[in-house]
Amino acid sequence: MRRLRVGAYVGSHLPVLLKLLPMTIGPILEIGSGYNSTPVLYWACFPSKRRLVTYENNPQFFEFANSYQADFHDIRCVENLNDLELSEPWSIAFLDSDPHDTRVHAVPLLHHAEYVVVHDTDQHRGQRGTIFDGVFQEFKYQFRYEAAWPQTSVLSNVHDVSGFRVMGENNV
Numbered sequence: 001m002r003r004l005r006v007g008a009y010v011g012s013h014l015p016v017l018l019k020l021l022p023m024t025i026g027p028i029l030e031i032g033s034g035y036n037s038t039p040v041l042y043w044a045c046f047p048s049k050r051r052l053v054t055y056e057n058n059p060q061f062f063e064f065a066n067s068y069q070a071d072f073h074d075i076r077c078v079e080n081l082n083d084l085e086l087s088e089p090w091s092i093a094f095l096d097s098d099p100h101d102t103r104v105h106a107v108p109l110l111h112h113a114e115y116v117v118v119h120d121t122d123q124h125r126g127q128r129g130t131i132f133d134g135v136f137q138e139f140k141y142q143f144r145y146e147a148a149w150p151q152t153s154v155l156s157n158v159h160d161v162s163g164f165r166v167m168g169e170n171n172v
Helices: 014-023 037-045 059-066 100-110
Strands: 028-031 052-056 073-077 092-095 115-119 141-145 152-156
Touching (some): 014 115, 014 152, 028 037
Parallel strands (some): 028 052, 052 073
């Protein structure tokens, strides 16, 4: 079970999400809630009541996330994240679940989403690749946000993200 952590590094995915949110209009999926992503996604969806679904397997994080339950935001506590039905047509599917292998399992189930955002996709020192390399190959377009650590990847079979840029990256 993951620890409840706070700090700047746990929000390194926010620049990517903040870039994608105004580029899309459909429902958003969050697998693995967090002190940064859940409030930001909630408030981004609040004005238009945009559909937001959060799945969480950690009871402590579920308790936190559940405080954001609303008519447009469905928070679901699940025992096994590998058993999720993910066929809904998501505009953004954000994966930040624990353990990491649940993200690896979910990625291929989201090939139909406009954008799949996966947090913590770093290649560690001395490592040849990442646990995601095989499943990321199933996506036509890929982008890795490397300006903040841990890194965040954006995948899509719908939109070309090869030229994707986030504020602060490469002086953009």
